[in-house]
Amino acid sequence: MAAHPANPTWRARMKWLMNNPLSKLLEYSFAHGVHPQEHKAGTMALSMQRMPFSSRYLVPVNQHLGAPSKPVVKVGDPVLRGQVIAEPGAFISTCLHSPVTGRVHAIDNRRYPGGMFSLSITIESDPYDTQRIPEHPRDWRHLTADQFVAEIQQAGIVGLGGAAFPSHVKYSIPEGQHIDHLLVNGAECEPYLTSDHRLMVERPDALLKGIEILLHNLGAKSATIGVETNKPDAIATLREHIGSDSQRIRVVPLRVKYPQGAEKMLIKSIFKQEVPAGGLPRDLGIIVNNVGSVVAIADWFERSMPLIERVVTVAGDGVAKPANLIVPVGTPLREVLRFCEGMQSDISQIVMGGPMMGTSVVSLDVPVLKGTSGILAFRKLQRTDSREYPCIRCGRCLEACPYFLNPSRLARLAKARLFAEMQSYSVGDCVECGSCTYSCPSGIPIVQLIRLAKSQLRQSGDTRE
């Protein structure tokens, strides 16, 4: 699909509007947070591009939150592109599909982003196959609530913003609750990432179709798409495509700020409401979905295309050809980097996801997962951990924390290994967004300490959150 026509007057008008200080008043936002350099200019104008199929794919069974999926194929089995190869291991779990037509090569433990190992299904692709799958629309107008949930689980759809939480779990609404609003998350607040941006610009029809399907099946009345104002073309394109439907679906400009795309921050920004601590957005009658997930829903119902590929931003000074790539889930990192000419030996760091919350990887053999929104290759370490100074109680971390915690205190307690005491400072409410570490002049690894404390607390089973 072509990008939005580059109409100069339209461009100029948007630019004026976005640079005009008055327009800041029209932006929606939350309190606290940080503003790292955006680094999006290199890829935000690059159209999505498909990479050629590689010879081997690796599909780990626990690439979503919740229980791992259970493989339903054996080594040697032939598989078709889009065929189910693993079934949900529990309710909070989802289906996995083969990204290519080929043969199951192995089912064993393989390296996984983050340095750990996970049971993975390796699939060798059939070089002579066209890799086309029959497309047929599915009925979405006459589904019961349970059937809809089952369909989404069947499609293997998870949150594509990074957390990879199975989407169908969000859609199973308990008795007595009902959903009024659908909130579509197009904030994309992580630096470097532009994959959601491109989806909104290039596939607005699919996005609106997905919204339509969700509104119908959730019984919600209206939908809001939140987009940070550094994507004026996305805002304009969506508004244009929504046209006369703007009563029901609106696009809201969000201030460029991290973590604008965190579910609860998004709700605070747009609806001025706080999701109760420990609660879920649906307690307020809201469901939040990432742009990518909504498009995946449209693909499933319109073309029976399960979640077997996603858009990934490949950027950083370590790749010669940055791109927004449509990558089959399971593609080894090595292949993606080779395609983007990022195989220089002077790369010293590779991050999957964004630089604020992503995972840095040690091996090029790890696969792209459903939750991988970006692959960033850097020549220089992004953070020079020079020297850690003592906490000077400057309060910058407090003013950065979007959840209004006291990160300085938490870090101090964690260093003293007073993990239990940290609970009276609400350590359980920390979403590990990293704003505190980002803002600390003393270079204290605050969020890293908090993670440590949380895992210790989890082990001792002492979590009253």
Added chain:
Amino acid sequence: MNRGEPKLRLQASPLLRQQLTTRQAMLDVLLALMPATLAGIWFFGISALLVLSASILGAVVTEWLFSPAGYRGSRLNDYSALLTGLLLGLTLPPALPMWMAFLGGAVSIGLGKLIWGGLGQNLFNPALVGRAFLLATFPIAMTTWSAQSAPGEFFRIGSSTLAMPFMQPGYDGVTAATPLGLMKFERVSTDLWLLASGNSTGCIGETSGLLLILGAVYLLIRRDLDWRIPTGILVSVALFSALLLLSDPERYPGPLFSIFSGGLLLGALYMATDPVTSPLTPTGTWIFAVGIGLLIVLIRVFGGFPEGVMYAILLMNSATPLIDRYTQPRVFGKGGSSR
């Protein structure tokens, strides 16, 4: 396998960090204090320079001596000892014997910081601890104010400056009363312009209000300074003294005199704002600042001393842990008003 497979390094996210470091923040404050320091030297002559050097030396040497061998370089590297020494020096009378200034610097770091566990752990502002110690130990020397150096006397070093350790200094220069002393004991007001430009009697760094403000503006632009603290102090001092002025214009000085006299600006802009000894939470910071403002006026007007900035800050320093405890931020999504 690929030729030249990259060697990848692992780091836990977030991988980005803002630019400012603690070291840079300290350097910024040092830089911001330079204009007022130079003015102090200009007004009080080379003796002031010697006093400043002695107190800085005292602080730095103590930090070095009492840091574990492996940490020496890194402790000095954060510039906090240097800053403490300079701040202390700026609160000393220009004719103070050098050995006292050196001792003050050593006490600032030793009792003010190191025994608490080093940078970030101390309850009281180290420079003020040093000053309180000197004031208690050498009350006369600490309240003998030399007049500004006369033209042509810039290089004259007062005999008191070079007094031998543990000997009572003999004063040869012209001594004079500070504007606050004049106000309190003789009810004589000093011209505001003299106060603001620094052309008056007092501690080395206390006199030049305008230059202190200049430095603070630089820090505010660099976002190194918590604007709430000076704002809270200045506004509460101004309001409180205005109230007193209204009640009895004969007895009490007006707000502008209160703000530009004594160590108020130095204290409000550079001492009370020491992040270590002020509250962490934004609400707590306001309480802290207003508390200091009120205490300053109370001590100046009703206390036995003409000046109250030091005690006001030290008192509120001691209340900081308590303030912090009761002003924890309201966690997102946990009821209460949303702000």
